[in-house]
Amino acid sequence: MFIVFFRTIILYVFVVITMRLMGKRQIGELQPFELVITIMVSELAALPMQNAGIPIIHGIIPIITLLILQVVLSEIQLKSDKFRSLIDGRPSILIKNGKVNIDELKNQRLSINDLLEELRIKGELDISEIAYALIETDGQMSVINKYQYNNVKRKDLNIKEEQISLPVLLICNGEIKEDGLDYYKKDKKWIKDILTKNNINSEKEVFIALMDSKGEFFYQLMKER
Secondary structure, three states, rough: OOOHHHHHHHHHHHHHHHHHHHHHHHHHHHOOHHHHHHHHHHHHHHHHHHHOOOOOHHHHHHHHHHHHHHHHHHHHHHHHHHHHHHHOOOOEEEOOEEEEHHHHHHOOOOEEEEEEEEHHHOOOHHHEEEEEEEEOOOOOOOEEOHHHHHHOOOOHHHHOOOOOOEEEEEEEOEEEEEHHHHHHHOHHHHHHHHHHHOOOOOHHHEEEEEOOOOOOEEEEEEOOO
């Protein structure tokens, strides 16, 4: 019993020191190879704790090996952009100049609802106001507004406060969203009339259509990839 107790303490201290030597990062900021190493370290530390028949050194040596591997890879990444791109990948542009990159969205296995949710988390409601939205190599999203929409304190410009509404999705991937119509208490004829006014023959041509936070109709066609 006491052997397991002391082995656990030793391994805990050793893992904490190892993680400290690997550098400071939040879990959500870990690169893929760093996440793999972190998971492997936890598994290797757990084995000697769960089985007293496994010598503690059999857990420590592989952890030291992973620590050395992580440090070496990090050093190489600092010196080589090509190697860093190979290991970490490159940022992915999801929105450019107010248009969704449909192909890249599919490559990242994200739905339009996932994209809108991430934008809301960033405090961005209108796709049309975004110059660039990128998925960074650590999985976080970065959003850069168009110049004319850069954040300015409205009170500093003596601008009257306006009611802001959440965007309402009306069409996604060529299909009319019933819940969007229900929100406005409208039928399909209403949205089809709007499409006609914008010289769009069918909802099948539309990748995304919504009413933005200002109540303006925003759309992007399938062919605008």
